[in-house]
Amino acid sequence: MSPVARIRLDALRDNAGRMPLADAVLDVRWDAWGHGAAAVVAALRPLGLATVRADPPAVAHLASSGVRAVDAPVSGDDVLDMRKLFGLSESCTPVMRLSGSVLSTKYLRRGEGVSYGYRYRAPADTRVALVSGGYGQGVVRALGGAVAVSVAGERHPILGRVAMDVCVIDIGDANVGRGETVWFFGDEAEGHPPLRDWSxxxxxxVAELAAAVGSHTERIVE
Known part of the structure; x- marks a missing residue:
């Protein structure tokens, strides 16, 4: 029930369809901003991708896939707008979605606190859920008390401090139970919060945030 970064290749290809892949350089350093350099290159090569800029350890591996791979700036070539390619701008579909799971639920009475130092105390009786996903997986600690997640299309705020592997959300009287999928960010069209809220x-x-999540969670390519 650990958090999962889901990489949607259909969204990646759709975003790439609006770009001149054959005449540009794809920057896949930092493991393609946490999206997975090998998977991204394999998905885009049939669409005309010819040149990538990669971290030195990845150059030989990516070159073996049939693309031109370099570890330095390439003069004379255009660099693709990576934010649009990965859907990190508002005009394209997000390629990465981060989900966690409800581990448990409990009642929280007025005045009772949650998480480290009880920084948050309930102003009224409510219900809360413990969710997999914390700063060890890229869910930045500053997000506690500042952003919401979505469960079954409804937004629920993160309460108190984000812990290493978990966080707490307010579910009130919503019908939320153990095992329910919790979306930290993703596609707004599907009811997920946008990553730009974190930014x-x-x-x-947004690129820093995506790279941190992609490198610290289980990653599933869909």
Whole structure:
């Protein structure tokens, strides 16, 4: 029930369909911003991708897949807009979605606190859920008390401090039980919170946030 970063290749290909892949360089350093360099290159090569810029350890492996792989800037070539390719801007479909699971639920009485130091105390009786996913998986600690997740299409705020592997959300009287899927971010069209909410709160770039999540969670390519 650990959090999972889901990489949607259909969204990646759809975003790439609006770009001149054959005439540009794809920057896949930092494991393609946490999306998985090998999977991204394999998905886009049939669409005309010819050149990538990669981290030195990955150059030989990516070159063996039939693309031109380099570890330095390539003069004379255009660099693709990676935010659009990975759907990190508002105009394209997000390629990465992060989900966790409800581990348990409990009643929280007025005045009772949750998480480290009981920084949050309930202003009224409510119900809360313990969710897999914490700062060890890229769910930045500053997000506690500042953003919401979605469960079955409904938004629920993160309460208190984000722990290493878990966080707590307020579910009120919603019909939420153990094992329910919790979406930290993804496609707004599907009711998921956008990653730019995290950027607004933390001051970190969406690319930095995606790279951190992709490198610290189980990653599933769909």
């Amino acid at each position: 607004r709160v933390t001051g970190l770039d």
